[in-house]
Every structure is written in C-alpha cells, then in structure tokens.
Amino acid sequence: MLATLLLALVQQPAAAPAPPPPPALDVGAVAPDFALPGATRFGTLKNPVRLSDYKGKTVVLAFFFKARTRG
Amino acid sequence: MNAYRDQYAQLFKNGKNVVLIAISADVDTALASWARDAEYPFLFASDTGSAVGKAYGAFHPQYKVDNRNLFVVGPDGKIAYRATPFREIDPTAYTELSAAIGKLVPADSTAR
Numbered sequence: 001m002l003a004t005l006l007l008a009l010v011q012q013p014a015a016a017p018a019p020p021p022p023p024a025l026d027v028g029a030v031a032p033d034f035a036l037p038g039a040t041r042f043g044t045l046k047n048p049v050r051l052s053d054y055k056g057k058t059v060v061l062a063f064f065f066k067a068r069t070r071g
Numbered sequence: 072m073n074a075y076r077d078q079y080a081q082l083f084k085n086g087k088n089v090v091l092i093a094i095s096a097d098v099d100t101a102l103a104s105w106a107r108d109a110e111y112p113f114l115f116a117s118d119t120g121s122a123v124g125k126a127y128g129a130f131h132p133q134y135k136v137d138n139r140n141l142f143v144v145g146p147d148g149k150i151a152y153r154a155t156p157f158r159e160i161d162p163t164a165y166t167e168l169s170a171a172i173g174k175l176v177p178a179d180s181t182a183r
Contacts, residue, residue, distance in 0.1 A: 022125065022128045022130065022132075023128050024127065024128035024129065024140055024142075024153060024155040025126075025127050025128055025142065025150055025153070026150065026153075027150050027151065027152060027153055028149060028150065029149065029150050030148060030149055030150075031127075031142065031144040031148055031149060031150050032123070032126040032127065034116075034118075034122075034123045034126070036094070036116040036117055036118055036123060037098075037099040037116070037117040037119075038099065038114060038115065038116050038117070039099045039100070039102040039103035039106060039114075039115040039116075039117065040103065040106055040111075040113075040114055040115065041103070041106040041107045041109075041110060041111055041112070042103075042107070043103050043107075044099040044100060044102075044103050045099075049092060049114060049116045051144065051148075052148075054090050054144075055146070055148055056146045057088055057089070057090055057146060058088060058089045058090070058143065058144070058145060058146060058151075058172060058175040058176050059089075059090045059091075059092060059143070059144040060083065060089065060090070060091045060092070060141065060142070060143050060144075060168075060172070061092055061094060061127065061141065061142045061143075061144065062075065062091065062092070062093045062094065062139075062141045062157065063093075063094050063095065063124060063127070063129035063137035063138060063139060063140045063141070064072065064093060064094070064095050064137060064139055065095065065134075065136045065137065065138075065139065066095060066096075066097060066136060067095060067097040067101045067102055067105040068101075068105050070073075070159075
C-alpha cells in the first residue's frame with residue numbers, strides 16, 4: 001500500500017500538465033503602456049484608452065474574467 | 072464590479088485624480104452594454120487579444136481569461152500596489168486598496 005502511495009506521489013507532476021499562469025508584475029515595475037478600445041455606460045469610445053494619457057494621475061487597473069459575471 | 076460601483080466615492084474618490092479602468096477580453100460593445108445596464112461610472116477597456124493581460128501577468132492560459140488581478144499605477148507610471156488576485160468578497164481587500172490609493176492621492180485633492 002505504501003508503495004502504491006509513493007508511486008502516486010512520484011507520478012503526480014507528470015499528471016498535471018497545466019502551465020502555470022505568468023507571474024504578475026511586481027510593485028515598483030514600470031506599468032506597460034497600452035492602447036485598447038474603450039467603453040463607458042454611454043457607449044463605446046471613439047479613441048483608444050491609453051495608460052499614458054493618465055500620466056500624473058493614479059490609475060487602478062482591474063482585470064476581470066468576463067462581462068456580466070460577478071466580481 | 073458592483074462593489075467598485077457601490078464604493079466608487081470612497082474607494083476611487085469619485086474619479087477625481089483616480090482613474091479606474093476595468094479590463095477584460097470582452098468586445099467593447101459587450102462592455103458598454105453591461106456598463107449601461109449596471110450603471111457603472113468608470114471606464115472599461117477591451118483586451119480581446121489578451122495582450123495587456125499577458126503583459127501584466129493577469130492572463131490565465133488555461134481558461135483564456137484574465138484573473139481578477141488589480142494594479143494601482145502611481146502618477147510616476149510605476150506599479151505602487153497590486154492585489155493578485157483582488158479578493159472581492161474580503162473586506163480587508165478594500166481597506167488595503169483604499170490605503171494604497173490614499174498614499175498616492177492626498178485626501179484634500181477631492182476638493183480641487
């Protein structure tokens with residue numbers, strides 16, 4: 001039984017091929033600029049949303065799964 | 072997202088010197104219609120190729136969506152605070168976020 005357990009433990013890494021998510025950017029790192037289509041409750045925006053447009057302000061970037069889901 | 076809306080005044084100072092951008096892989100029209108229906112007072116960005124999610128390490132390769140990672144970028148353009156992931160049901164997550172924003176945006180700036 002012990003041998004079976006040990007075998008299972010040894011085999012576990014090979015049975016979990018899911019790639020790890022990339023590491024999140026650290027505090028102190030320069031925030032990469034971006035230009036993305038933007039939207040507000042009044043509709044889609046004509047001009048892209050650029051992080052660099054808000055230099056000198058505090059910007060909170062909140063990533064989320066999907067529209068119309070909780071959280 | 073509802074918590075951000077309901078605490079917009081306290082957490083994000085009603086957008087005065089603080090810009091909240093919610094980012095997902097949804098198309099911009101889906102984000103706009105959701106924002107309209109739920110009356111979200113902040114900005115959304117459509118990262119359909121997930122390039123920005125990848126750059127910030129928010130993209131989840133297995134599920135092909137962004138994790139609920141949050142970054143506070145200071146006026147100097149550097150990351151001043153991160154919550155990876157932001158625990159939206161945990162009250163301390165909001166206390167920490169509020170403190171991080173408070174360090175960057177002086178309390179009296181809302182009067183400007």
